[in-house]
Amino acid sequence: MSKLQNDxxxxxxxxxxxxRTPIWIMRQAGRYLPEYRxxxxxxxxxxxxxxxxxxxxxxxxxxxxxGTDAAIIFSDILVIPEAMGMELIMHEGKGPIFTSPIRSxxxxxxxKEIDPFLDLSYVLDAVVMTKRALNNxxxxxxxxxxxxxxxxxxxxxxxxxxxxxVKKLIYNNPRLAHSLLDMLADSIALYxxxxxxxxxxxxxxxxxxxxxxxxxxxxEFSLQYMVRIIEQIKRKDEPIIVYAKGVHYGLDKLAASGxxxxxxxxxxxxxxxxxQIGGKVALxxxxxxxxxxxxxxxxxxxxxxxxxxxxKGSGHIFNLGHGILPDVDPENxxxxxxxxxxxxxxxxx
Amino acid sequence: MSKLQNDxxxxxxxxxxxxRTPIWIMRQAGRYLPEYRxxxxxxxxxxxxxxxxxxxxxxxxxxxxxGTDAAIIFSDILVIPEAMGMELIMHEGKGPIFTSPIRSxxxxxxxKEIDPFLDLSYVLDAVVMTKRALNNxxxxxxxxxxxxxxxxxxxxxxxxxxxxxVKKLIYNNPRLAHSLLDMLADSIALYxxxxxxxxxxxxxxxxxxxxxxxxxxxxEFSLQYMVRIIEQIKRKDEPIIVYAKGVHYGLDKLAASGxxxxxxxxxxxxxxxxxQIGGKVALxxxxxxxxxxxxxxxxxxxxxxxxxxxxKGSGHIFNLGHGILPDVDPENxxxxxxxxxxxxxxxxx
Numbered sequence: 001m002s003k004l005q006n007d008x009x010x011x012x013x014x015x016x017x018x019x020r021t022p023i024w025i026m027r028q029a030g031r032y033l034p035e036y037r038x039x040x041x042x043x044x045x046x047x048x049x050x051x052x053x054x055x056x057x058x059x060x061x062x063x064x065x066x067g068t069d070a071a072i073i074f075s076d077i078l079v080i081p082e083a084m085g086m087e088l089i090m091h092e093g094k095g096p097i098f099t100s101p102i103r104s105x106x107x108x109x110x111x112k113e114i115d116p117f118l119d120l121s122y123v124l125d126a127v128v129m130t131k132r133a134l135n136n137x138x139x140x141x142x143x144x145x146x147x148x149x150x151x152x153x154x155x156x157x158x159x160x161x162x163x164x165x166v167k168k169l170i171y172n173n174p175r176l177a178h179s180l181l182d183m184l185a186d187s188i189a190l191y192x193x194x195x196x197x198x199x200x201x202x203x204x205x206x207x208x209x210x211x212x213x214x215x216x217x218x219x220e221f222s223l224q225y226m227v228r229i230i231e232q233i234k235r236k237d238e239p240i241i242v243y244a245k246g247v248h249y250g251l252d253k254l255a256a257s258g259x260x261x262x263x264x265x266x267x268x269x270x271x272x273x274x275x276q277i278g279g280k281v282a283l284x285x286x287x288x289x290x291x292x293x294x295x296x297x298x299x300x301x302x303x304x305x306x307x308x309x310x311x312k313g314s315g316h317i318f319n320l321g322h323g324i325l326p327d328v329d330p331e332n333x334x335x336x337x338x339x340x341x342x343x344x345x346x347x348x349x
Numbered sequence: 350m351s352k353l354q355n356d357x358x359x360x361x362x363x364x365x366x367x368x369r370t371p372i373w374i375m376r377q378a379g380r381y382l383p384e385y386r387x388x389x390x391x392x393x394x395x396x397x398x399x400x401x402x403x404x405x406x407x408x409x410x411x412x413x414x415x416g417t418d419a420a421i422i423f424s425d426i427l428v429i430p431e432a433m434g435m436e437l438i439m440h441e442g443k444g445p446i447f448t449s450p451i452r453s454x455x456x457x458x459x460x461k462e463i464d465p466f467l468d469l470s471y472v473l474d475a476v477v478m479t480k481r482a483l484n485n486x487x488x489x490x491x492x493x494x495x496x497x498x499x500x501x502x503x504x505x506x507x508x509x510x511x512x513x514x515v516k517k518l519i520y521n522n523p524r525l526a527h528s529l530l531d532m533l534a535d536s537i538a539l540y541x542x543x544x545x546x547x548x549x550x551x552x553x554x555x556x557x558x559x560x561x562x563x564x565x566x567x568x569e570f571s572l573q574y575m576v577r578i579i580e581q582i583k584r585k586d587e588p589i590i591v592y593a594k595g596v597h598y599g600l601d602k603l604a605a606s607g608x609x610x611x612x613x614x615x616x617x618x619x620x621x622x623x624x625q626i627g628g629k630v631a632l633x634x635x636x637x638x639x640x641x642x643x644x645x646x647x648x649x650x651x652x653x654x655x656x657x658x659x660x661k662g663s664g665h666i667f668n669l670g671h672g673i674l675p676d677v678d679p680e681n682x683x684x685x686x687x688x689x690x691x692x693x694x695x696x697x698x
Contacts, residue, residue: 164676167640171640248597249618267598
């Protein structure tokens, strides 16, 4: 860690003093960047994920182009279910689709446990290659979907409005749901440990669909498995970030999950959440991603609001409350990064 | 009010003593009922809305078939923008679509102010007809979308994942957004007043998309307009319900909005919310709609959880946290109503 030229992100994760607030952006290696689209024109999405040279190239792009304080390895949360044996199609416009969703014991029995060093070695190769390309400029983040979020995709087969199929599963066959979540938790822990071994400096668990559950169901079907993963990840000092979109009611539990950082969506009040759990964890977030559709003046004023809501002192990693949208002007992303770097200094004096 | 054979719903809205907890279900007049589908087979959705005999028939169905304690007039929140001059298509599978979304001053200038007695008289006729058909068995609820929720549809033109277009509008042309919200608020207040005059016993404002806004944006672009509507509605004693999905952070403000009842989605803890605002308003909700995919045993246990979370005393109207889903077995909806009627008695002794 000490070799890094810019370790602001890692220090903020540990709530250690920083000279300014670090920033990275969820989905920063993505379609809003023309340089990304140039790579994407040569290879489809899954090929990019599976070709370490390409994954590494787009991972480094935002560091060079927009100047964020951390890189996040380009990949997709659905590579785990694919490695378990599910056929995954990335459909232009419709998003990812599993051709045979898991809705029965028989289908579940066909899934195989993964060995990340064999089944997902392309991700680990991309990590090694990216570390070399970054050359200690900024830290590299690895990530995974949470067991619940992966299960939701595996059962629905695609994005969903009401998540009817996965809800049917947990209410009508909770035993099967738990056995799948068990298997996913173990696979994810192995996967994130392997990424750390390959060189990532931090990991983030995305519980994108935690917020569609009632509070009790969240505890039973999502939280406990994330806690188990956090316990199982083999790490030295690498921070763990948990991002649970919409889980406004679970902040105390997320703060007690063993994670170092809790990521917040834009409906949370950063200052209130800091009062509630800021003594236990760092906070990441939480500007509304659509603010990047606004003028530079609007973006600057929203940056100020987020920074002043958190207030003085370390323990804040600036980010959006969800991934950057594909039709955002990259100049606006650059302006965001610049404003955070400039405006945050006064909160660390 | 006193003429009603069953006024449990109205008493609970006013936090007056009741013998048991009343229940109605959002979207109870809907596709899950075979009797509804029989009517729907004869007429498309908008024709049903605009034919008082048909609207009235499906409004009364759930009272007869599943036994809820209130009826809600069958209609759609988008009839207001349609009456303002927007072409609305109900697309099977894709949902409602406005063929020319409002994204410019010019487009906005073409919208006309509505006179509900002229432009939406079919809804008022349906109310009168339904009151007659209900024959004082249960109260009848009227409803509208909130200004923000209607604006979101009018600008997006259809359902949306990120609501990019309406966010662009509020960030880049807030003046236009506010002038549209102004106009919508006035129209909605007139519309709900006309419904009350026609005979509805209560009204509900649906802020389905309030929860996609940051806290500050919610105050600016949604809440203040709902407050204005509530001030403007001409009513005697008719309760007003505000349902703002995902607005976990705005409960105190909703409780101070002038509404009598705050509707909650299933991610809220009913007991905690009662502690927070139960002294000011009644609460409506909030079982996860997907629980109706479960067994009767599961449904009963979830009913018990919701009832015991609220606890003893009046001020609770049982409902789902969102509309009933179209593929729910009507037997499960019947079981839900029966369980609430049976199990809630002990909370009112």
